[in-house]
Structures are given as C-alpha cells and as structure tokens.
Amino acid sequence: MNEQTSPGTHLVLQHAEDPDIGINAVQSYRLSDNQYFRLNEKNNSDLSKTPELVLEKPLDRETQSIHELILTASDGGNPVRTGTALIRIIVTDYNDNLPVFTQEVYKVSVSENAPINSTVIILTATDKDEGTNAQITYSISKTSENFFTSSFNINPITGEITTKEKLNFENTEHYEMSVQAKDGGGLVAQSKVLIEIIDENDNAPKISIRSLSTPIPEDSAPGTLIALIEVHDQDSGENGEVDCQIIEYYTVYIIIKLFPIYEQ
Incomplete structure (x- = not known):
C-alpha cells in the first residue's frame, strides 16, 4: 500500500472458510487494535460476510514501513x-521528502597554488525516501553555472567539488556559489558554498623609477632627493611587504626612505 493512499480506502480481504453450515459457519470478524485501520464487514446476498480493511489515517513510510495485524474469524457454535x-501490510514509498544538505552554508579555504583537480569540499545531502526517490544528484545551480563552471567541477554522484583551473588570489579572492541536490523524484534542495582563496607568495616585487635626477651636482647637500623609486608586490599581507636595500655602492652614501603609496 502506498503511503499516499487516502484515508477511507477499502481493501477487500480473503474471507474465512468453515465447512460447517448455518449458525456453526463463520459469523463475524475481529481486527487487532491498531492506530491506522478498522475492520468493515460487508454483508453478501448469500448471508455470508466479507472482511474489509478501511484506512483510518494517513500512512507515513518514514515513520512505520510495515504494519502487522491479526484478523480473527469466529463461528456461531x-x-x-x-x-x-x-x-502484513508493507507501505511503499512516495516521494514526499526533500533532500536535505548537512549545512545551509559551507565555508572552505583553498590555496591559490592548489593543483588542477584538487578536492575543495565534498557536499552531503540525505533523503528520507527510499529507492530512486532517495537517489541524489548534485549540481551547480543555474544561477551560478555561468560564473563558476570554468573554475570548479562538481561530481553529480559524490558531491565532490574540485578545481578545473589554476586559481589566482590576485584575480579573485573568494567565490560564492549556489549548489543543489535533486532526488530521483525531482525534488530539489539548495545550499551555498563560500570558497576563500589563500594567498601564496607567488609574485616577485616589481621596481620602477618614477623620477630620477642625473647627473648629480657635486655640491649637492646631504639629504638631496635624487630618485623616486616605486616597489609593488601583488601579494597580500606579509607576502606583499617589501624591503629595499642597496646591493652595491660607492663613496657616495645613498639613503633609501620608504613611503607608502596610497592608490585611489
């Protein structure tokens, strides 16, 4: 019996047989106590009775998948x-449960130097139904598909998200994608995955001379500005901090002062 069977449904049962006749034949039926079914006795034209099960309240396979009842037939002797x-009543499944992710929002960090095909995270969703109704297929939601399918791949069976290309913190520091789990009956659940890209020291500092005074007059006073040098590193945090030193120098002492550059 399907769990979606409507209350009030009648199920005709096999009637009991008694070789006796008249009052000594089968006269009545009785059903064991239970919460879901009641017994109805249908009177036939030959004065016999046919037992029927009548569903009293909705079934729920996820709560109770098997019901066992005792039918007793009594004669009049x-x-x-x-x-x-x-x-024995076996309740069959109806796709009445949505898939459920273990988290509404997944947060994960991955290095920008992670090789292609590296595992980022494995998503998990469950479904209380059974059979094909509980078989889950994972995918990136249509709203995120155009933005993230070039960078990430999701295994439709396991829910594993992997990288499809080299990541670059300097281009994109984080990703926010919507994912979905779809069961075999077409019901869909959604979740969000937040991916933070971890910066690595993969960029060398770049030096550029913004201004230079040359030649230098021999009577230049100490402290005279002769060059303005700009040093920039695309990395962040400590990886982006620079220290300037003069590797070779002559009898003239040159002092380098570092000033931060504020970009608008």
Whole structure:
C-alpha cells in the first residue's frame, strides 16, 4: 500500500472458510487494535460476510514501513471456534521528502597554488525516501553555472567539488556559489558554498623609477632627493611587504626612505 493512499480506502480481504453450515459457519470478524485501520464487514446476498480493511489515517513510510495485524474469524457454535490470520501490510514509498544538505552554508579555504583537480569540499545531502526517490544528484545551480563552471567541477554522484583551473588570489579572492541536490523524484534542495582563496607568495616585487635626477651636482647637500623609486608586490599581507636595500655602492652614501603609496 502506498503511503499516499487516502484515508477511507477499502481493501477487500480473503474471507474465512468453515465447512460447517448455518449458525456453526463463520459469523463475524475481529481486527487487532491498531492506530491506522478498522475492520468493515460487508454483508453478501448469500448471508455470508466479507472482511474489509478501511484506512483510518494517513500512512507515513518514514515513520512505520510495515504494519502487522491479526484478523480473527469466529463461528456461531457453542463453544465458539475461531481462526486467525496474520495481515502484513508493507507501505511503499512516495516521494514526499526533500533532500536535505548537512549545512545551509559551507565555508572552505583553498590555496591559490592548489593543483588542477584538487578536492575543495565534498557536499552531503540525505533523503528520507527510499529507492530512486532517495537517489541524489548534485549540481551547480543555474544561477551560478555561468560564473563558476570554468573554475570548479562538481561530481553529480559524490558531491565532490574540485578545481578545473589554476586559481589566482590576485584575480579573485573568494567565490560564492549556489549548489543543489535533486532526488530521483525531482525534488530539489539548495545550499551555498563560500570558497576563500589563500594567498601564496607567488609574485616577485616589481621596481620602477618614477623620477630620477642625473647627473648629480657635486655640491649637492646631504639629504638631496635624487630618485623616486616605486616597489609593488601583488601579494597580500606579509607576502606583499617589501624591503629595499642597496646591493652595491660607492663613496657616495645613498639613503633609501620608504613611503607608502596610497592608490585611489
């Protein structure tokens, strides 16, 4: 019986047989106590009775997948004789449960030097249904597909997200993508994945001379500005901090002063 079967549905049962006749034949039926079914006795034209199960309340396979009832048939003799039968009702699944991700938002960090095809994160979603209704397929949502499928791939079976290309912190520091889990019945759940790219010291400082006074008059006073040098490193944090030194110098002492450059 499907868990979506409507209350009030009648299920005709096999009637009991008794070789006796008249009052000594089967006279009544009784059903064991339970929360979901009641017994109905249908009177036939030959004065016999046919037992019917009537569903009283909605079934839920996820709560109880099997119901076992005892049907008792009694005759009208003295003493009364009875016979019993076990009724085993298996509740079949209906796709009435959405997939559920283990987290509403996943947060993960990955190095910008991670090789192509590196695992970023493995997503997990579950479904209380069974069979094909519980089979989950993972994908990047359509809203994120155009932006992230060039950088990341998601395994539709395992939910593993991997890199498809070399990442670059200097181009993109973080990604925010929507993912979905779809069960075999078409129900969909969504979650969000936040990927932070970790900066690595993969850029050398670049030096440029913004202004230079040459030649230098021999009577130049100490402290005279003769050159303005700009040093820039695309990395961040300590990886972007620079220290300037003069490798070779002559009898003239040159002092280098470092000033921060504020970009608008």
